[in-house]
Amino acid sequence: MGSCSLTFCRRLIQSKPSVWTFMLLTLFAVSGGCKESSRDEATDGLEPPVVHDSMAADSDDSPATVPSTSDDSESDLPGKPLPEKLAVGDKSPGLAIAKWVRGEPVEEPLRDRVHVVEFWATWCGPCRAGMPHITELQSEFADDVTFIGVTREDEATVEGFLADNATGEKTWDDIIGYRLAIDENDWMNLAYMKAAGQGGIPCAFIVGRDGVVEWIGHPGTIDEPLKKIVDGTWDREAAIAEYKQQEQLQQLSAEVGKLLRAQDWDAALERLNQFEKEFGSSKTLLNYRVRVLEIAGRTGEAAVAREALVELAWDDAMLLGQIAWTTATNGDPSDLELALKAAKRASELQQNENGPILDTLARCYYELGQLDEAIKYQRMAVEHANGQRQIEATLKGYLDEKAEAEKADSAEKSEEMKAEEAEAKEAEAKEAEAKEAEAKEAKAKEAEAKEAEAKEAEADEA
Template identity: 35%
Template sequence: MKKLNALRTFAAATAVVGLIAFASQPTNALDAAGSFGVGSDAPALDVEHWIQDGNGFFKPVTDFQDGKVYVVEFWATWCGPCIMSMPHLAELQNQYRGQNVQIVSISDESPEEVNEFLKQESDEEEKTFGEITSAYSLTTDPDRSAHADYMEASNAAGIPTAYIVGKTGKIEWIGHPMGMDETLEAVVNDKWDREAYKKQYEQEQRLQQAIEEISMLAGAGKFDDAIKRIEEEISKTDNEDLKTNLKDFRYSLMLSAGQINEEVVGYYKKQVEEMKDNPMALGQFGYSLVGVSQQGGKIGPLADLAIKNLAPVVDKAEAEVQPLLLNIMAQLSQIDKKLDQAIEYQEKAVEASGERQKQRMELYLDELKSEKESG
């Protein structure tokens, strides 16, 4: 897996316009019947191919043994986040080696595909993926029986997804493998409160479904209905962290709807103050404003707010990102009907661009100059 350069990081950060994630880590929705989730008996594993065994330390698992803790994680060779999680899984397995903890990572690809992948070298670790994953049990199950028993049964959104199986064979936790450290420690040391987590987890799933409905309303342009729906969810939620994130989402919807009142402006002033030394975050905010405007929304004084805070920190960004930030400032200036300022920023964007970027930047500069000449 290649390292992301700054340009790709910026593009990824700004790919989704106008929406704020409501949870701190990926969540998985329960199916309609709620038949499988936290507190359920963990299904036995029917895995076809065991490829790595922790350098001979672990045996294949079918039934989970009482008194032992297992992590059942689903991955694939094509999944970037799965690959990024591998060193962390190895670190956890080494940390708990000899403490009756076994990590079992399951793909649904052919053994040939997996073995070919394991021969490749990671740029991050300067080791092969086979060496990186050698600490834990790496498997593949092409008939997808394990996938059906876990991922499909819990209606999991995607991979990587990990399931912690506790000492009594119950599902203790479901989530992203990078977020399970504290839970795993608590389960191993008999300090985990499964029932409290189950309540929180099920509330998160209900909210996830609500967010999907709200996003569909917003996508259809029904912003008033979407805002009303999210306000209903805020009133029903007793988890303060989730409530805060729902309120963030509400402001994002109001911005997307062009509802720029004093409350919204005040909120985003606070947000911008928190990111004042972060050009990437400010660029993402500015890009979202451009997106709102392109979709017909009004952004009012927020354009000037973004420009004034981004301008002093552009030179702190990596060189290849600076033209993009200057271009965003030019677009915001155009939206704010300040064409001289827009042209100035776009000229700087052209000057800072590499050869491949320059032509596109020059086209927009010509557009600005033409607009100014036409009055």
């Protein structure tokens, strides 16, 4: 799931290269996961993999950066070694938990079972949105996997959140079916998030049965790797190579970012070409290329690259959702059918149960002028949104627009009816006038005939 005011016209940023550049830089920064911003530092940028523009930026559901950990707190850390760096293939740092808020404590070391350590916060909309799915995964893999949700917030805040209404009559405590724990003086954030260079939540770390970190990423894309890790078909070496490529892509994003700030589009594209020759192609790299081409105004090339990206990402629901959103809201309007195709596939991959992706599908229909279809899928999005306010606000916007349109149609029909009624009355008056003239003419002819008859009778008598 950037956030901006609710509007149902195409964004102004379509015509502003500088804003496009900012958006691309934001996208580069979060391509390895879901970038969040804190409530105090919310910004208006993209929110990969699925982007929304339904609520103001100060919403609890808006994307935000995780506040950095103060160095002053390190003196209060548990007496456990902190890794300088953490990557896929490294040994797990373990646990340092101040309080287990929900579920039984987990003993170290993290071995023999698969463990998922997920970092979250009560104020994080995407974190809340993913909780039902994590609960489903915990239930599905109950015999093999232990999920641990870790937050740096205090116990009172977490307990208050659990008591809050989530959806319908259920509280968050009713919905969440896995362990929740509070970080001990930020040790977990330092050992996992900071060491792995992860700046956003939600972020999950899968630790295999032998205590090695197997995967790092957004929990929305955890299903496939988790299944393979559990059933023993996971290719760790390939995962390590992919993670290293992601690190290289982060370096690439910094280099390309400088060129974009200078609006040197040709140099940015050339740097992407060089990277592809050196490290090979990938979905992320092609995604970067699409964005640079869009910013550069090369719509023809961007359309070709975008179509290729959709084909390459055909089984990646999150990336397809991102492509659909950015194409529908900021891309070439001629590619709206492609955006719809991508959104439909993304929703299909999520069994039409992912609120943000359904929201994207609805937006595609909206941009195509199919408001009824947009409302249909937005209703479904709300049903699966777990209380995300921007999705509910979007539905209200669509319904308000439909009501206004119906009101306008009603007023137009009323005017048409009045015009038709006036026209009918005018025709009726003309018909009456014609009948009256016809009657007068008939009377005149009758009088003329009588006069002629009288004259003829007088002649006969004479």
